[in-house]
Amino acid sequence: MSDKNIKSINTINSIISIDPRVTREELSIVPDVDPIKDLHHWQTYEVFHQTKKGDRHLHVGSLHAPNPEMAVILAKEQFARRYKCVNLWVVSTGDVISTGYDNEDIFDTTPEKVYREAGGYKVMERINKFKKERKQST
Amino acid sequence: MKDLNEIQTTAVKDLLYRIADDQLILGHRNSEWTGLGPILEEDIAFSSMAQDKLGQSQALYQLLNQMGEKDPDTLAFTRSVDEYKCCHLVEYPIGEYDFSLMRHFLFDMSEAIRFNMLASSSFEPLAKISRKFKGEIKYHTMHAITWINQLGKGAGDSPVRIQKALDECFPLALGIFEPSDYEDILIENKIFFGEKELHEKWYDTVVPVLKNANLKIPEIKDPEISYGGRKGKHTEYLKPLIDEMTEVYRIDKDAEW
Numbered sequence: 590m591s592d593k594n595i596k597s598i599n600t601i602n603s604i605i606s607i608d609p610r611v612t613r614e615e616l617s618i619v620p621d622v623d624p625i626k627d628l629h630h631w632q633t634y635e636v637f638h639q640t641k642k643g644d645r646h647l648h649v650g651s652l653h654a655p656n657p658e659m660a661v662i663l664a665k666e667q668f669a670r671r672y673k674c675v676n677l678w679v680v681s682t683g684d685v686i687s688t689g690y691d692n693e694d695i696f697d698t699t700p701e702k703v704y705r706e707a708g709g710y711k712v713m714e715r716i717n718k719f720k721k722e723r724k725q726s727t
Numbered sequence: 728m729k730d731l732n733e734i735q736t737t738a739v740k741d742l743l744y745r746i747a748d749d750q751l752i753l754g755h756r757n758s759e760w761t762g763l764g765p766i767l768e769e770d771i772a773f774s775s776m777a778q779d780k781l782g783q784s785q786a787l788y789q790l791l792n793q794m795g796e797k798d799p800d801t802l803a804f805t806r807s808v809d810e811y812k813c814c815h816l817v818e819y820p821i822g823e824y825d826f827s828l829m830r831h832f833l834f835d836m837s838e839a840i841r842f843n844m845l846a847s848s849s850f851e852p853l854a855k856i857s858r859k860f861k862g863e864i865k866y867h868t869m870h871a872i873t874w875i876n877q878l879g880k881g882a883g884d885s886p887v888r889i890q891k892a893l894d895e896c897f898p899l900a901l902g903i904f905e906p907s908d909y910e911d912i913l914i915e916n917k918i919f920f921g922e923k924e925l926h927e928k929w930y931d932t933v934v935p936v937l938k939n940a941n942l943k944i945p946e947i948k949d950p951e952i953s954y955g956g957r958k959g960k961h962t963e964y965l966k967p968l969i970d971e972m973t974e975v976y977r978i979d980k981d982a983e984w
Contacts, residue, residue: 609971610759610763613820631766652768653766653767653768654768655877656877658873658876658877659873659874659877662772662869662870662873663768663769663772665772665866665870666768666771666772666775666776667768667771667772670775
């Protein structure tokens with residue numbers, strides 16, 4: 590590299606970007622950013638979305654916010670800007686009680702308990718019989 | 728009102744340009760935060776509201792088009808600086824985030840009241856559009872009020888910074904209410920209640936919010952301090968913004984998007 594090239598690099602003291610917003614900021618090439626400390630992090634909130642009045646609220650994700658008021662305001666554009674929504678809930682993640690993955694074994698036999706499912710009942714036969722009887726009586 | 732006569736048409740067009748140009752320019756300004764916002768969640772929310780503004784301006788340019796003006800893109804991208812009728816408040820660079828938030832609060836509160844008034848306008852196409860915008864603008868004001876409270880009552884340097892932002896933005900915000908040459912025509916024909924009434928309602932709405940957030944209302948001696956925008960006299964900041972906004976459009980004006 591010639592001396593001339595070195596000089597031209599040293600004279601540039603702010604970032605030139607194809608994004609004019611970045612160039613305008615005249616950002617130093619040497620970053621002067623403070624690292625984020627633990628307490629600078631906002632807490633998280635879980636967001637629940639309801640598509641129709643009366644429907645259940647479904648968990649759609651989480652976000653950072655300093656308090657519940659800000660959480661609900663920020664949740665609107667985060668999770669309800671594209672699809673139909675009539676109501677949002679936000680719940681502090683810390684307020685959620687969980688069984689925890691340490692106890693994952695309590696669910697071990699769940700997939701085997703098919704006898705607890707309603708599929709075993711022969712309801713349709715009884716309904717059809719009832720409909721048939723009703724039809725005959727009228 | 729069924730049909731507008733010539734002077735009424737001129738008055739309505741002037742009103743539509745004022746509102747649409749404010750939204751276009753502030754929408755563009757606020758979109759400059761996209762990717763640079765203070766936190767991800769706020770970046771998304773602020774960008775989304777900036778898009779709302781552009782969408783609303785497009786609907787108003789569309790209405791102007793139906794009234795005989797050029798098509799929305801041509802209106803947005805090809806006029807000379809002195810043909811824009813936006814107020815000075817929306818032209819200022821984004822500054823620090825406190826400035827952008829305070830501008831968002833002061834402007835959107837005026838916009839909410841303006842569209843609420845226009846929802847009962849005798850000029851039905853405008854009334855219809857105004858009713859359609861109601862929900863979007865309501866969220867914008869909820870967002871703005873929550874932030875003003877948060878920062879005004881916050882710890883550290885936020886109350887000082889948001890007060891400074893208010894001191895800078897408040898005189899500029901008075902330019903929103905610069906009367907046009909057609910105020911009497913708009914009021915007489917029940918098209919719009921007029922800038923004076925809007926200004927009073929706005930003041931009565933924003934002052935309690937600001938006071939509740941422990942902020943001090945700046946005293947402005949000259950209420951006309953930021954006038955000029957509605958007559959095409961702009962700050963030095965508008966031309967560079969329009970040049971940047973129209974840069975891609977000017978490469979190929981007939982391009983299909």
